[in-house]
Amino acid sequence: MMECLFGPVLSRRLGLSLGVDLLKYKTCNLDCVYCELGRTSSLTKSRDRFVSPEKVLREIESRSEEDFDHLTFAGSGEPTLSSDLGEIMRRSREMVDVPVAVITNSTLLTSPMVRSEVAEADVVLPSLDAVTQPTFESINRPAKDLKIEEIIEGLRAFRSEFSGEIWLEVMLVKDVNESEAEHIADAVLSIEPDRVQLNTVVRAPAEPVLPLNESEMMNILGVFKDAEIIPDWDWSVPEMQEAKLLEILADRPCTLDEIAELAGLDKNTAVKYAIILEHEGKIRRRLLKGKYRFQTSLS
Ligand code: SF4
Incomplete structure (x- = not known):
């Protein structure tokens, strides 16, 4: 039977x-x-039930004691297309002690009902990649009759109704939407998200599209007010840091917070280094007494 949970x-x-x-x-x-x-x-605009809510909630309950930072509704498509999203998020908030997050492409926030369901989350991560219909159609290739103007209006309405965190992501693709960046920045300003996160194509995409390079992203960063850049062009662990981390983790398994404290790193950097070292097979993760701890692969 299909598992509904993945990760952490x-x-x-x-x-x-x-x-x-x-x-x-x-x-x-x-x-x-x-x-x-x-x-x-x-490719559909119709909301539906794809999995039984009771099954999902049982899975969440069975892992609710584990140590993770967010319970995140995301995965293999657009979460708001599940007609059970609101109820499942509401009930799962009673089961976990961490913030509930949802990653959405923003399109269904035009609906007051979807907005009230999405508002069950603590953190909402919507995206907005265009402000004109031709660019929206080029980059997002929407289902029939989705209009970017209405979607931006839906995002504004959601902001006015939702008091939780909104972290808005803008994905920039070379020669597709970069020329629209200033207009996207104006729209973002009018939406008033708590954080603006600029991204570009770093993972293997559906089509042979190109990312913006670091200096192009830095130029665009200047166009947005208080935005941050998600991709990291220096995707490596400095040699001395790696040696120190491996020494710490050979000694005893540590949580991410402990890694940050013992190695004198901020949590974001500790997460970045853990991702790299885990990917390279130098460290591995184990669930010990309800907490995810990292240790060297040989220990
Ligand atoms: S990236 Fe676009 S196509 Fe892929 S799941 Fe998200 S919204 Fe859908």
């Missing part, structure tokens, strides 16, 4: 994130050129 995955935006996937593989109302899941096989 180490995420630079969300730390240790236990994912909840309420969808059938790849159900979405967009078919973004940069999607790392490949082409959308089920």
Whole structure:
């Protein structure tokens, strides 16, 4: 039977994130050129039930004692296409002590009902990649009749109704939407998110599209007010830091917070180094007494 939970995955935006996937593989109302899941096989605007809420809630309950930073609704498509999203988020908040997050492409925030469901989350991570209909169609390849103007209006309405955190992501793709960056920045300002996170294509995308390089991203950063850049072009662990981390983790298994404290790092850097060292097979993760701890692969 299909598992609805995945991870926890180490995420630079969300730390240790236990994912909840309420969808059938790849159900979405967009078919973004940069999607790392490949082409959308089920392009639909209709909300539906893809999995029994009781089953999902049982899975969440069974892992609620584990130590992760966010319970995140995301996965193999657009979470708001699940007609059970609101109820499942509401009930799961009673089961876990960590913030509940949802990653959405923003399109269904035009609906007051969807907005009230998404508002069950503590942190909402919507995206906005265009402000004009031709660019929206080029980068996001939407289902019929989705209008970017209405989606931006939906994001503004959501902001006025929701008191939790909104971290808005803008994905920039070379020669597709970069020329619209200033207008996107104006729209973002009017939405008033708590954080603005600029991204570019770093993982294998659906189409042969190109990322912006570091200096192009830095130029665009200047156009946005108080934005941050997600990709890290220096994706490595300095030699001395690596030696220190491996020494610490050979001695005893540590949580991410302990790694940060013992190595004198901020939590974001500790997460970044853990992602790299885990990916390189130098450290591994174990669940010990309800907490994820990292140790060297040989210990
Ligand atoms: S909205 Fe997300 S899941 Fe849907 S096509 Fe775009 S990137 Fe992929």
